[in-house]
Every structure is written in C-alpha cells, then in structure tokens.
Amino acid sequence: MVMLAPLVVAAAASRSTAPPKIQTHTCPDGLTVMVVESHAVPLVTVEITAKNGSMTEPPDYNGLSHLYEHMFFKANKALPNQEAFMARTQELGIEYNGSTNTEHVNYYFTTTKDHLADSMQFMHDAVVGPLFDAKELERERVVVTGEIDRDEADPQYHLLHAVDERVWWKYPSRKDPLGLRATVLKTTRAQMQTIQHRYYVPNNSALVVTGDVSAADVFAAADQLYADWPRGDDPFVKFPLVVHPPIRATEAVVVEQPVRAIDGELVWHGPSTVGPTVPDTYAADALSAAIAQPSSRFQKALVDSGACVSANLSWYTQMNTGPITASFEATPEKVDACITGIRAELAKMTADYVTQEDLTRGAHQIEVTVVQERERPSELAHTLTFWWTSAGLDYYLGYVDRLFQVTPADAARFVATYIAKQPFVLGVLVSPAMKRAGLDTKHFQALIARAP
Numbered sequence: 001m002v003m004l005a006p007l008v009v010a011a012a013a014s015r016s017t018a019p020p021k022i023q024t025h026t027c028p029d030g031l032t033v034m035v036v037e038s039h040a041v042p043l044v045t046v047e048i049t050a051k052n053g054s055m056t057e058p059p060d061y062n063g064l065s066h067l068y069e070h071m072f073f074k075a076n077k078a079l080p081n082q083e084a085f086m087a088r089t090q091e092l093g094i095e096y097n098g099s100t101n102t103e104h105v106n107y108y109f110t111t112t113k114d115h116l117a118d119s120m121q122f123m124h125d126a127v128v129g130p131l132f133d134a135k136e137l138e139r140e141r142v143v144v145t146g147e148i149d150r151d152e153a154d155p156q157y158h159l160l161h162a163v164d165e166r167v168w169w170k171y172p173s174r175k176d177p178l179g180l181r182a183t184v185l186k187t188t189r190a191q192m193q194t195i196q197h198r199y200y201v202p203n204n205s206a207l208v209v210t211g212d213v214s215a216a217d218v219f220a221a222a223d224q225l226y227a228d229w230p231r232g233d234d235p236f237v238k239f240p241l242v243v244h245p246p247i248r249a250t251e252a253v254v255v256e257q258p259v260r261a262i263d264g265e266l267v268w269h270g271p272s273t274v275g276p277t278v279p280d281t282y283a284a285d286a287l288s289a290a291i292a293q294p295s296s297r298f299q300k301a302l303v304d305s306g307a308c309v310s311a312n313l314s315w316y317t318q319m320n321t322g323p324i325t326a327s328f329e330a331t332p333e334k335v336d337a338c339i340t341g342i343r344a345e346l347a348k349m350t351a352d353y354v355t356q357e358d359l360t361r362g363a364h365q366i367e368v369t370v371v372q373e374r375e376r377p378s379e380l381a382h383t384l385t386f387w388w389t390s391a392g393l394d395y396y397l398g399y400v401d402r403l404f405q406v407t408p409a410d411a412a413r414f415v416a417t418y419i420a421k422q423p424f425v426l427g428v429l430v431s432p433a434m435k436r437a438g439l440d441t442k443h444f445q446a447l448i449a450r451a452p
Helices: 064-072 082-091 113-128 134-152 155-167 181-185 189-199 215-228 278-292 297-304 335-347 356-373 377-390 393-404 408-418 432-436 441-449
Strands: 023-026 032-037 043-050 095-100 105-112 205-211 251-256 262-269 310-315 323-330 425-430
Touching (some): 023 215, 032 215, 064 095, 064 105, 134 155, 155 425, 251 432, 262 335, 278 356, 297 310, 356 377
Antiparallel strands (some): 095 105
C-alpha cells in the first residue's frame, strides 16, 4: 500500500478547545477524504456525504433525495439484493444509518477496526454501483410515504409546513426534504439514476473516516477503491441553486390542530454561509445563544414576565438562505402579549441590547456543545459531513473563534439587516376551540399589522 503524506488542516489558533486534528486528502477523481484518528477504543466509522437534498429538488423531484437515501441500503453491483446487503452488515457487525436534509445527505457504517477495509469496500459498492431494483423501489416508496404519514400525525409538522409554504413561496420544494407523497409514489428508476449521475459523483462528495485508523492508510485505500468512480460535471454549474426571493409581505397563518397550548413562530430570511453575508452568520448564532440564557434581558422580558411560556431566536446554518426563527409557546390568554413582546424586544436590539459579556457567555455555550460533539468519533463524522456540505470545512474549523469575535455592534447590525422592518411570516398553532374563540387568521393579522 502506498503511503501518502497526510495534509493536516490547521486548527484555529489559541483556544484550548481547538478542533481535532483533521487530516484531508483529495483523490484523483476529486473525492474529498477527511480522517480523524482516535485510538482510545477499537472502533471506526466510515461515512460518505454528497451535496444533495431538497435544495436540488423541483416539485417533480421533491422527496426523491429522501427516497434515494432508502435505496442506498439495497442491492448494488456487488450484492444482488437487500437480503445480501443485510447479511453483509451482520458479517461486519455494522451499525448503519443515513439521513437527508435540506442541503445534506449522509450514510455511515460503524464497526470494529478489524473490519475497516471491508467496511470501506462495502461503502464503495453502495455509493458507486446501486441497482435501484424495481421491486425494492416499489417497497421503499411505501416506507417513505409511511414516514410522511407519521410526520403528518404531528401537529408541529403542519405548522412548519404552512409557514414554509409562505416563507419560501416561489420554491417551497427546495426547503422540504420530506417531500410530496404523490411525487414519491410515482418515482421511476430513471429518476433515481438522474440523481445518482448528477449529484453522486466524487467531486461533489466527501468520505469521512474516524476512529482507530491510520490516515495514510485510509487515503491510499480511497485512491485505490474509488479509481472506478468517474468524475462528473459540477452539478451546481449546470443546475444552479435557486435564489429565494424575499418574503412578499408580512402575514399570519393559523393552523388548526388538537393542541392544548399555543405554539408559534415568526420567520425571516437570514444570511448564508457563502458569499458576502458570511460574517452575519456568526452574529446570528452568538446573539441567539446570548439571549437564550435564562438571565438575559430577552428571557426576563418575555418568560420571567409571564407573557410567554418560552421564547427563543435561532438561525439555521445553510448556504442557500438560512431561516431566522423566533419560536414561542404561550397560553391562549397570553398569546397576544407574547407575540407583541417578542416583536418589541427585537425592535430594541440596538448596539446596547446585549453586552460583550452576554455574547461571550453565548459563544461559550455553543463552544461546549461543539466540544461535546467531538467526544465520540462516530458522532464527529456526522458533524463533519453536515458542515462540509452546508458551510465548508474551513468555516467549521474557524467557527468557535469567530463566535468569540462577535461584538454588540455586529449583533445589532444582524437584527437591523434581517429582522427590523423586514417582512416575516407568523405561524400559530391553535385548537379548534381556540379558533372559535377568536384566535383566527384575521385576529393575528391585525395584531402584527401594528408597529412593534
């Protein structure tokens, strides 16, 4: 086996919680390989990701990235059917799973170190040579629509879906990884192959291996294994991501479900992890963490006062417009005070709303969470694939340090740019009785028509 000199990605300097030593390599076909060695226990995780998900899905493909995830664990050119696939997982003692999100799909195998070579071969066979057997595809259509059924049984799903339909009004399918039932049920093998050839190409993918491994050995094995995986066109040149137009107007949407308390959210378009808005993404996260602290001015005004049962602000890490969400829970008699209070607090978020100490505490809280994600190499693999797809490895490596650099002026500029005087969608989840009592769309539309 040829020994390669690994490239060690420099971690952000000076912090005691600097990122782990991530060694990277690019195969001749363009496949990115990342390795984190951890020799504490004899376990390894082999994970692969592609830049795919609902961000690539027009309505006639909505839900097919999710269906593709299910088909990944089926027959391929090396294993003739799912029974053979499952038998191989048992032979290798593999724990496996996958996930599909807006901008991220991933698949992983975790097993003992003595099965590393076989697990890497197993992963290669699954990603390079899927068969999309007609009978297996027919079965998985039903499985995926069953997941849609389960989600539709959750009142929160209906709230989120109704809000997203308005926030992403021109391209809602691009933000809906669960997908459309009708689209999933009529999926063809040709559509699966289109996704494969367009997005499952080495130069749009990354292989992550963590645990009791040698980076040089992994890099050499990857070069050899994936030599038969042909490089493809950059899918985002020929099929660029859509540009989500601004929310058309501030509006309220009321969703009726059998609930006892009122849940709701106010949603704006936020920044992205690529392009000129990148600095705003750190301010978004630092501010959100700062005002989530129980002692914060925000929590005292909204929760300690009794106006809201809970209230928080968040931004979702995305390269294609991450949403900003002010979520809340309130009692029916206090819901107006809660919504009005949230808007009033957001309007007060000028440069003196949070202190540098507040932001530092928020950044430290995120830092703790990030470090906890690194404690288990198998979990770290999932973290790395998410950040690689939605932000990039360099973003991840500098993330915590950049959070600690956010100033009150940065936080105020974030609010002024994306929230203050910007259109938003208010979604409110109420029971039929609450709606009959007057908590309907007309009521909430009038409420938000008032200046905060």
